[in-house]
Amino acid sequence: MNFRFQNLLGAPYRGGNTVVTEDGVLLSPVGNRVSATDLLKSQTQTLPFEASTNIARIAASPDGAFLLAVDDASGALFINLRRRAVLHRMNFKRPVTALRFSPDGALIAVGLGKLLQIWRSPGFRKEFFPFQLERTYPDCAGAVTALDWSPDSKYLLAGSKDLTVRLFSLQGSKGQNKPFLFLGHRDAIVGAFFSMEKKSGRVFRAYTISRDGAIFTWNLVESHDFDDQEKLNSDPPSPGTPEQLSSRKDQGEDPMDIESNKKKRKNFGGGDDDENSETPLHKARWELLKKDFFMQAPAKLTACDYHRELDMVVVAFSNGVFGLYQMPDFVCIHLLSISREKITTAVFNKLGNWLTFGCAKLGQLLVWEWRSESYILKQQGHYFDVNCLAYSPDSQMLATGADDNKVKVWTVSSGFCFITFSEHTNAVTAVHFMTNNHTLLSASLDGTVRAWDLFRYRNFRTFTTPSPRQFVSLSSDPSGEVICAGTLDSFEIFVWSMKTGRLLDVLGGHEGPVHALMFSPTSSVLASSSWDKTVRLWDVFEGKGAVETFPHNHDVLTVVYRPDGKQLACSTLDGHINFWDPIDGLLMYTIEGRRDIAGGRLMTDRRSASNSSLGKYFTSLCYSADGSYIFAGGNSKYICMYDVADQVLLRRFQTTRNLSLDGVLDFLNSKKMTDAGPLDLIDDENSDTEVGIDQQTRECLGHGLPGSMPNRGRPIVRTKSLKIAPTGRSWAAATTEGVLMYSIDESFVFDPTDLDVDVTPEAVEEALESNQPQRALLLSLRLNEDSLIKKCIFSVRPLDIPTVSSSIPFKYLQRLIEAFADLLENCPHLEFLLRWSQELCKAHGHAIQQNSRSLLPSLRSLQKAISKLHQDLTDTCSSNEYLLRYLCSTSTKMQ
Structure with a gap:
């Protein structure tokens, strides 16, 4: 009865923004949950918590330890990602349109409509109310749509729907921190980013991107005319205005005066001079260097991201096209179409070699490596309702059929879909695995029952009827010789031969749609249920019609x-x-x-x-x-x-x-x-849901x-x-x-067994230092810490493996087998781990046989890892057979 939520399949992405953490985990909103996809291990898990409504915005701390998720009702969850636990809950009271952690992880910038708020990040502190509001900027005339922090966490760029980008400073008093405005765009701002010099690490450029496909490049201009204190406190004219153009003409610099005025110049954004001589970025002079356009009209720019180290920009459009550009020269590296619908999120990973794209309408999530032009991840959920599902006989695969006419097969352990069959032309209503584990059946309203080969990934047989019928139920006998399908319109049951594909019989008698079919697990009796208020039993092989009727x-x-x-x-x-x-x-x-x-x-x-x-x-x-x-x-x-x-x-x-x-x-x-x-059911004709910025979900x-x-x-x-x-x-x-x-089977929370005050990680380290590997392994199993268990496994000498294996209590056996299965997939010490597995089976063979049901999932994982290694070694040896023969013959001749 102790079933707990494990995973959510069928929908890798449903809207909002995505985040790639420092350790290569892709976080994407899925309804009111968050899915975590490990791009290195190719596994996906849905975090075990729920928001009150659909999640609209997420942001991860720079170290990947915390996640802030905000839903459509402005409710926020502050989550510890490593423990997968909700630490704090709060409500922002207004719809959140943008969210961003500062580079040092101490602050959080939140766009609440036209307001911009700076909050203190809770971290690990124990406080009555951990969220502290540091500052509120009410300067925007439209909803905030884009945020970006400077590397030193002292300045903030905020783009909004009022066609402007504002540069805020977090230093000084509130009255003196009037923002600097970047003007000139003709549509809502989608992205605004700081750019740094690689050598000095100072901010010297900014990029602003608007929804109409324009990107403006702004340069920070060093000025020497700040000696007058009154002029220092006054705001410089905004770029693009007549005042700014006239001031630039009046400030012509003589090359002979550059050296004499060098001491008066100020460094911006963290130079080598004294901090007191630094001019704040929001009081500095910025000039519009150039304007570039992506030229994708009439498509709108819907998502963008910037990588500081590579100085590259990725942009995505409403027509499914994305572009990768090298800045500031605006050189197009890639311009590709990956979807037929609007791309709603685009983001770089930390190294900048992977690009993540999401399409909310299709439930599509892609991770693309732009250097090798290959997919790292390509997942898409069902477009409409999932109508049916079926487990494979070994419980390793799950098949789903939906109203989008597709059949998808998922790997249960990883949560990934590895094959999609789209030959059906109408909704799929039933799926069924054959007992041989590599054949899948599907029934559809298009009047066909199809058999799929899961080795070759093809439709190798199609079962049809003399006149078109709509199938809503499906089953096969235990031997796999006959296939039965119930209809929605003719109220009949059709029987085919699996080997020949011929129609063998038509079972009539029901007076309503046959919505369920199932063969008896121990005989050839078929049970059918119908809307005619009866359940009927049929002997399919005898052909005598209904054997029994239950009214x-x-x-x-x-x-x-x-x-x-x-x-x-x-x-x-x-x-x-x-x-x-x-x-x-x-x-x-x-x-x-x-x-x-x-x-x-x-x-x-x-x-x-x-x-x-x-x-x-x-x-x-x-x-x-x-x-x-x-x-x-x-x-x-x-x-x-x-x-x-x-x-x-x-x-x-x-x-x-x-x-x-x-x-x-x-x-x-x-x-x-x-x-x-x-x-909620009344459409608002004046709403801006088509903008695609704050209403993606x-x-x-x-x-x-x-x-x-x-x-x-x-x-x-x-x-x-x-x-x-x-x-x-x-x-x-x-x-x-x-x-x-x-x-x-799986436990996503800290769930140790047999703990007391003496069972600690320090005790495990002491046992290892005192050359007691057996005691260290038992202590690590009691702690249930994966890293400690693996460390203790490798501390055992090969000669001591039989002795240590026989001393392991049975209740820790499953946990140890899971560790070996994981190590065999990622560790090169093959012989050492295989000997461990062999000695465990020898020492606990009888107990494993008696408790095979409880140990079956872990044993299957171990078998899968060993089989994969065996296949890889077989291929390697067979390809190197002649080379080894040649080397052996050469060494013999040399002797």
Whole structure:
């Protein structure tokens, strides 16, 4: 029962900005969650916390230790990334349009509409209210859209929708810090950046980028006319104004006076002179060096980023084109099209060799290495609802089908989609893995059932009917000889031969759509459920028609077999789950689940959630691996877990707490109801959602999110499919948020066992120094620290491996096997680790056999790592066989 949220598949990106941390982790908002993709290890995990609504802006501290995530409701989460825990929560009270940490990590710049606020970063301090407001700048006439700090964290560039960029100083009193204005743009500002000299490290240039595709280059001009204190305190004329042009004519410099006035010159942005002689950047003189244009009209510039060390700019446009330019010469390095929709985020990594792009409408996330012109990451979620899912027999893969006509196959361990099949021409309604683990079946409303080869990644067989039909259910017998599919329109079940692809039989008798099919795990009996209020059992191989019929009082929505084949469960439209004995044809139990699944009121509901009967039924059922529990989900935010024998509710899993979805709240605010309907469903013709700067998430709401509605209203929370892994250690649910995965194997929080005051990292180090590797390994296993465990493994001498292996308690065996599986993928000491694995199996062989179910995931990971190494060594040896023969023969002749 201790299932916890593990990952979210099917949606790598849904809008907002992305961040690449110092250690190569890509952070991207996914609804009200944040997904962390390790680009070096090729793994993705969704952080185990939720915001109240969809996350709009995120910012990571320079050292990668903290993350600040702000949602559409202005709620902020301050997160410790290394422990994956929420440290603080607060509300900014206004919509956040821009967010940026200072380079030293001490300050946070927040754009709150027209206001710019500077907050003190909480860090690790223990305070009653950790967020401290340092300063507020109310100078902008439009919403702040871009922020950039100077390297010394003393100055800040802020671009806004009022077509200007302001240079703020954080030093001195508030009255003297009037910002410097960069003028001349003709559209909203998308990016503003400081540029540094590589040798001196001082700021000497700035770039401003606007939405119409213009980039302005500004140079900092050193001036010697600041001796007059009154002129020092006065503001210099802004570039582009008549005052500035006339002042430049009046300030003609004589080359003979340069040397005499050298002592009066001031360095800007941190030169070699005394700090007291530095002129503040916001009081200095800036000149417009040049204007450049990207020439992508009528497309708009939607995202940009700048890398200081490389002096390069990356820009992205609404037509899916991105460009990489070397500054300040404005040399185009790459100009490519990567999407057919608007690119909503573009960002450099720390080294500047990887570019990250995101398309919110398509749910697309790309990481591109521009030097080698190759993809580091290329992921795209389903465009519409995920209708169905299926686990592979070894629980290592997960297949999903959706309304976007695509079938995707995901690797459960990494969270990545490794193949997409797009041959279907209509919505995919059912997917099913064959027992051979390398064949996948899919049924669609386009009238075809297709078989996919997961070795060659191709459609090797297509099953059709004499006249077009719409298939909504799919199953195959345990031997894999026949394929059965139920229809939506003709109410028939079609049976094909897997080997020949021929249509063998058509099973008729149902009077409504056949929405569920499942073969008995132990026999060739097929169970089908239909909206005609019956469940029928068919003997497919005998061809005698329906063997047994189980009548119900309401429409039957789904049917499943217990893993031992001795029980049948089906859900009906009245919210009941009925359990039948398929052998004797008797009704065994009935669970009434209307109260359990009830919850959440839709905006269009005229009744409260407790009084409404809409959606109070289960559309998907799934037995646990041992058959003692059953999971049930439907058009609700809850997934229920029942004990079958006692017919009691054990636990309810709430799939989401995202208030951006409809059906999450039990009680709605009546003030939002008008004569024209709910306020959230009324389109605002004057809104600026098409700008793509501060409303990226809302713009894709009516298109890209699973469960979206055609009237651009909020998606409705629901669960369409439930499946448990064959190992019984995890289960997955196809929901509006995507494919949620719950597991009891992985632990993302600090969860040590058998701790006391003497079990510390210092004690492990002392044991290693005193040459006690066995004690050190046991202490590290009790601490459950991965780095310490691996360090202690390598401290054991090869001759002592058998002795240490036999002394490891069984409860630590799984953790040790997981460490070996990880080391085999990343460590060159192959023989040493294989000997460890061999001795562990020898010492604990009987215990492993007795507890194979609990150890199966870790053993499979170890087997996968060993098999991969074996294949690599085999290929290497076979390619070098003749070279080795030649070297051996040459050495023999020389002797």
